[in-house]
Amino acid sequence: MDIKTASALRRLRLVSAPEAVSFLLLLVCSVLKRTTEFNAVPVMGAVHGVLFILYVIFWLDAWNRATWGFRTAALYFVLSVLPTGGFFADRKLRHEAEASVIAARARKEGIVNA
Template sequence: MDIKTAGALRRLRLVSAPEAVSFLVLLLCSVLKRTTDFNAVPVMGAVHGVLFILYVIFWADAWNKAKWPLKTAALYFVLSILPTGGFFAERRLRRESEDALIASRARNEGIVNA
């Protein structure tokens, strides 16, 4: 994995968990808006919107650089739509980057001829 691909995956991984948290907080604010006088939906909606747009931009960049198959790219996009999907995306991306790092070190040491 080259450095640009690793950077793209890292950016996507770093924004996925905050995006998931903002989605859950936005859902909580929506419930509170309807059950109490507390209304933080406009603020949390804007925060979540910015994080979601960043996720989609970083997702497209990672898809382009990592050359994911359509199935993998679709999975990461669907995870951005699910309320807790960002946590699963972050975990999968971390595992993917760790596996790529191990493979790269093995190639550098001549253990694997790939």
């Protein structure tokens, strides 16, 4: 992988944790709406919606650049729709991005012929 691939993975990683947090907050707001008079669902719904759309856009870019197989791409998408899946996606993406940067630097220095 090259630096552009690592950048795509980093963008996806940067939006995955906030998307997961917004999903959890939206669930909390939904419960509060039904049990109290506090209604922050419209606001949190909009925030979560924007973050989810960003996640999908960055997911498509990362899928294209990293040339993931269908199973890997599907895994990252499924993690986006699970309440805490974004945290797991963040960890997996961090490891994948670090490996791609190391490989790119090794190729640049002529250590690896790949």
